[in-house]
Amino acid sequence: MNTRDRLTGGRAVIAARDADTTPDTTEIRRLAAAAGYDVVGEVTQRRAEDLRYNLGTGKTKELAAAVSDADADAVVFDGSLSPGQYADLLGVLPTGTTLVDRYRLVLDIFAEGAGSAAARTQVRLATLRYELPRLERMEGESALNRAFFEKGSPVLDAKRRIDALEAKLADLTDAAADRRRKRREEGFDLVALAGYTNAGKSTLLRRLADDLDSPESDGDAGGDGDAGGDDDDAAGGGESDHADLATTASVEDRLFETLETTTRRATVDGRRVLLTDTVGLVADLPHDIVRSFSATLDEIGTSDVVLAVVDASADAETLERRLATTVDVLAADASGPVIPVVNKVDRLDADQRAAALETVETVLAAAEVDTRDPVAVSARDGDGCDALRTALIDALPSEMAEFVVPNSGETQALVSWLHERGDTAVTYSGETVEIRFSGRPAVVEEARRRAGNLGGS
Template structure:
């Protein structure tokens, strides 16, 4: 099934199984609804996994009956079905029923919403990698063994994967070169990471120089033709499907903020890694803002934070600042409890295996109202790599060119003293080093 063909509607039943507790179907329902389905029923089961259907055989039969009674055309399964489980469960369902598990549903949502080349390529590639073992399972083994290279559906998928991998490598190289140029221009790179719908895009608007929370139209006057002129926000899953970069100023320092694709729970690591543009931005960030929705119940907050930390533990290199967002929805006691939950979850998280990555104290904010944002700015400034230099140079035309260069890369303190100019400048270590070199040249050293 191609979910994109059904985004405008279709009746669906959701199914979920959990070995330890009664399954919560809230998120699989939201995923299905985001894909355009009308959820008309559900079947859940608490038991260990059945090797044939995932659900127990009796519960799988019940699912088939519920689908038939509800006149549903699809089943959205909250979990990962193996190729064999997928085929066997599909055979059990009424003829013509579409079956999509959680992973494929997420992939199709990404593919439907992707528009820039990197996101589109990644979505196609991840979908083909997911489909390949199922194509192998569906192929007749004897025919597959005898197939010519031209006629094998498996080989066709493998060829398409190879082509997309080559294309993605080209796009990744271009993105890496763009980041190198931005750093050379004095910009700090900051990634916003977090669970889908945590409020990353609203926070981007709050921090950016040329976006307002209540107005998505930027003036585009950034000097970077790849910086989008708006940043979408909405209270639904996967509103942001591409990385969106905007310029911000933090105490005079120019910063580029990148809002990355929202994360979801229970996706296999290799599937998450398929979206390498998001992971590359996280890995390349001088700091990462790990945004969580403080208004979620404590169990959900912990689970979503663990999902976010799982990605950061593998990819982040700069300091990580947990941002406890949406505190405007909470009382003071609830706000304190949310911060405590985040601190407890981080203390026992996978980040313990990354002693090279520094986890800063959580910052409670409301991106919507601006509450706590100044504290976040201060914490971000403290986390960014920086050095300070003071020097004196002769007051010449070349010095004015140097001052212009410094103003483009920060907020220098300048004092004119007769024939000399005293300068104090703070910024990225590499920019400070270049400033010192240029000042030495002006002094003839």
């Protein structure tokens, strides 16, 4: 189903360096696999950064030999290479070897998989921003080569394209903001699922969302990845207000399975919630790339509540590192309260579960984010999801109001309007109806206005 299944990046040797420890290549191997590479070897080094190649000179030679020996097509470098290091390292590798650093690797994964107009624009923008300093360096080196300039300046060309893509993205972003504003007016609460890649966000989305064939949900709305397609589809399929509501949220044990935000409806204690699944986060990417995927950050920034999903089955150190990456993004972007969702607890015994919760609490206590108590769940089995729904309702902005209105057909219409928008209790006493309602403050305000029009108090 996924275009990435057909991707063959070729045979790759992993290269990794860390100043303090022997590098752990688990994640970079998984990222390489997600980009379609077949990993055939690795060269690692514990050492301070070498300015020329990043790796030390001896290690660099060892890497070149490993590439020849394994007959590899590519080197995947776990980290970011400066434009100079990139050029120098490439010069030492066998001719024809492709060199990709961590940043470039993630861009490649997105470039292959992004479907909607907004996602594609974001990827192209991030790629150009990545390439610009490298082009500038090359252009500087060939400043004496007139033929180079006669063909036009790739740097100026890249700058022009960056400007154009930024403008296009701003339009798409405005359309998404309009859509969110309308949804708020319709009484929806907006909730974003955020977290490290592979934490289980999409699995949780499926678990919490209404059944696709229930009348509450837009089962016939356009799908996610396959909706956009055309680059120039400026509105991103946004003709209908809910055209972005997804029928599926792909779940896979692969990094960056989700490459664009998708939204589904959920009904939580009578309240109508729109849940948005966002693109996973990953450590050690330049801030620029995170910025480029602004759709994810916009969703996090504008939602009423963020569910921060973490994979509790990872070892404590990995859990801490991934949570720290997530918290960095939330601290900068989240405006509403954050509920930490400690997922995959089906893989843990009671002690391990308690330890994971403690790790999460410790990391979050130090963070400048408005966090609520963590909730342990298994998105796969559904355990803990009722507690999560309760925590969600508690965290959503809420107001309570009571009205007494004359019993009439119009009052019945008001009652059903309220039932769709929050927790509604109705008591009939002769000629009058007593209504207790709690829900979004804006909905309560509108309900007061409607009750007032019916002669209520």
